[in-house]
Amino acid sequence: MTRTPLWKSIALALTADIAEDRYRTGDQLPTEAQLAAKFGVNRHTVRRALAEMAAQGLVHARRGAGVFVAARPTDYPIGRRVRFHQSVAAGGQTPAKQLLALDTRAADAREAEALALAPGDPVLVYDGLSLADGAPIALFRSAFPARRFPDLEAALTKTRSVTQALARCGVADYTRATTRVTAKLANATQAVHLRIAEGAPILRTVAVNVDATGQPVEYGRTWFAGDRVTLTVEGEGG
Amino acid sequence: MTRTPLWKSIALALTADIAEDRYRTGDQLPTEAQLAAKFGVNRHTVRRALAEMAAQGLVHARRGAGVFVAARPTDYPIGRRVRFHQSVAAGGQTPAKQLLALDTRAADAREAEALALAPGDPVLVYDGLSLADGAPIALFRSAFPARRFPDLEAALTKTRSVTQALARCGVADYTRATTRVTAKLANATQAVHLRIAEGAPILRTVAVNVDATGQPVEYGRTWFAGDRVTLTVEGEGG
DNA sequence: GGCTAATATTTGTATAGTTGTATAGGTCAT
DNA sequence: ATGACCTATACAACTATACAAATATTAGCC
Numbered sequence: 001m002t003r004t005p006l007w008k009s010i011a012l013a014l015t016a017d018i019a020e021d022r023y024r025t026g027d028q029l030p031t032e033a034q035l036a037a038k039f040g041v042n043r044h045t046v047r048r049a050l051a052e053m054a055a056q057g058l059v060h061a062r063r064g065a066g067v068f069v070a071a072r073p074t075d076y077p078i079g080r081r082v083r084f085h086q087s088v089a090a091g092g093q094t095p096a097k098q099l100l101a102l103d104t105r106a107a108d109a110r111e112a113e114a115l116a117l118a119p120g121d122p123v124l125v126y127d128g129l130s131l132a133d134g135a136p137i138a139l140f141r142s143a144f145p146a147r148r149f150p151d152l153e154a155a156l157t158k159t160r161s162v163t164q165a166l167a168r169c170g171v172a173d174y175t176r177a178t179t180r181v182t183a184k185l186a187n188a189t190q191a192v193h194l195r196i197a198e199g200a201p202i203l204r205t206v207a208v209n210v211d212a213t214g215q216p217v218e219y220g221r222t223w224f225a226g227d228r229v230t231l232t233v234e235g236e237g238g
Numbered sequence: 239m240t241r242t243p244l245w246k247s248i249a250l251a252l253t254a255d256i257a258e259d260r261y262r263t264g265d266q267l268p269t270e271a272q273l274a275a276k277f278g279v280n281r282h283t284v285r286r287a288l289a290e291m292a293a294q295g296l297v298h299a300r301r302g303a304g305v306f307v308a309a310r311p312t313d314y315p316i317g318r319r320v321r322f323h324q325s326v327a328a329g330g331q332t333p334a335k336q337l338l339a340l341d342t343r344a345a346d347a348r349e350a351e352a353l354a355l356a357p358g359d360p361v362l363v364y365d366g367l368s369l370a371d372g373a374p375i376a377l378f379r380s381a382f383p384a385r386r387f388p389d390l391e392a393a394l395t396k397t398r399s400v401t402q403a404l405a406r407c408g409v410a411d412y413t414r415a416t417t418r419v420t421a422k423l424a425n426a427t428q429a430v431h432l433r434i435a436e437g438a439p440i441l442r443t444v445a446v447n448v449d450a451t452g453q454p455v456e457y458g459r460t461w462f463a464g465d466r467v468t469l470t471v472e473g474e475g476g
Numbered sequence: 477g478g479c480t481a482a483t484a485t486t487t488g489t490a491t492a493g494t495t496g497t498a499t500a501g502g503t504c505a506t
Numbered sequence: 507a508t509g510a511c512c513t514a515t516a517c518a519a520c521t522a523t524a525c526a527a528a529t530a531t532t533a534g535c536c
Binding site: 269270271285299300301302303304305 | 485486487488
C-alpha cells in the first residue's frame, strides 16, 4: 500500500532541507547511518535516496568522508583577457586557488613548442586547483619558461595568483593567444580533486598566454568539472 | 564505482614519473603529505601506493628522512679478476667508496687462517660502503696482514681503492683465490647502510685474494643488497 | 670550527569512522 | 512467478586523527 516508496520521500525531505538552506553548499550531511536511524529505515534505503539526489547533481559523496551538498553551476568565460579571480568574483562567488605542486623540470615536446623553447629547456610547472566558494571548479597545470622567470617560483608560492606572480616578474599584462577545448572523461585522480565520479565528463582547455610583445609566457591546461561549469565564449576580435 | 582503486592509479602515476626520469635513482620523492595534497587523497592512500612500489623494489622509505627512488639492479660479476670500480663503470654507473672505519687489531681465528697468519698477528681492517651512482650497493669488511703492509693504512686513507692502495704497497696484481656466497637477512646496522629494510635479503660473499706468488693479501667479506644486485659468475678457468 | 641540545620534519603504527559493494533473503502488489 | 522495494550482514576502500620513532635542521655554546 506504499504509494510513494520510502526512498523517494526521504530524498524529497533531504532536498527540501537543502532548498531551505538547512544544509548549505559544501556542508556535510549526516552520515548514512545517522540518516538511517533518523528516518527509521535501513542504510540501503537511505543510500537509494542519496543516489537519486547525486544523479541530479544535488549532493556528492566522498568515500570515507561523507556526503556533501554539491556546488551550483558556475559560468566561466573564455576570451582574450580572462582572469580566474575576476570571473568568479563577478559571479558573486569567492575565488581561491590551492597549490598542489610546484616543480621545475625539462620541458616536454608540447610545452617546448608552445613556449618557443629549445627541447630540454627548463619549465616551471604549477599544478593547482581553482575553487569558487570552496568548491573545486577546475584542475590546472601551467608551464612557464623557467629561464626567463627565475623568481616566478618564489612569487607563485607567496601569491598563488598567476597574474600577480607574473606581474612581479615584469609581465604587466598578458593575453590569451589560443584556446582549444575538448571533452574528456575524468580519471581517478582528477575525479578526486574535482569531487566528481570517475568517468564523469570533463572539459579540457589548452591555452597559450603571451605578453605584450607576443612572446609566450604561459602554456596552460585546465580541466573543468563538466556538470559544474559552463564555458562561455566571448566575441573575440581576432 | 571505483574501477581502479585510487592507490593503484597513484602508484601508476609515480611509477611513470620514475620511468620518465622525472625522479632519478636516489632522488627523494615529495613527502607523503605533499603527495597526498597533490593527488587530493588521504596520506594513508598514498602510503598504500608507496607500499606497493616498495614491494616491487622501486622505492624505499627511511623513517624521518623520506621516500627515495631505489637503485636499479646492478650486475656484479664474480670471478678471478674482479675490480669494483671497473665493474660498476662498465655498467654505465659512477662508482664510489665510502670509508666507515679503518682499524688495526689482532686477527680473529678465521682471518688468521685465511691470511695464513699466526694467531694474534695484527690485521688492518677496512670497513666501507660501495656506491654506484650514489646508491649503496654493498657493505664490505676487508682484512689485510698488517705486518706485511705497514703503509697500507695511509694508502687506504688517501685512495679508498683497495687495488690502488695495494699497488702502492708493492702488490701490482692480485686475483681471487676463493669465493663463497651465502644468503642472509639484513640486521639493523646493515639495513641502515644499504638503505633497505631490516630483514631484507642480503647476499654475503667471502673471498680471499692472493698475490702473484699465491700469498694471501686480503680476506674480504661483502654484503650486497639482495634486491639491488645480481651476482654473475664468470667462467673460471681454475 | 666543531660539538651538543633543542626543534622541526618525516615516516610508522594504531584506532575509529564513513562510504562502496556484494550477497542473501523477505514482503508485497500485479 | 516476477519484479520493485526493503532488510540484514559482511567486507573493502578511504578518510580522519593522534601519537611514536627516526631523522634532519637549527641554535647556541665552547
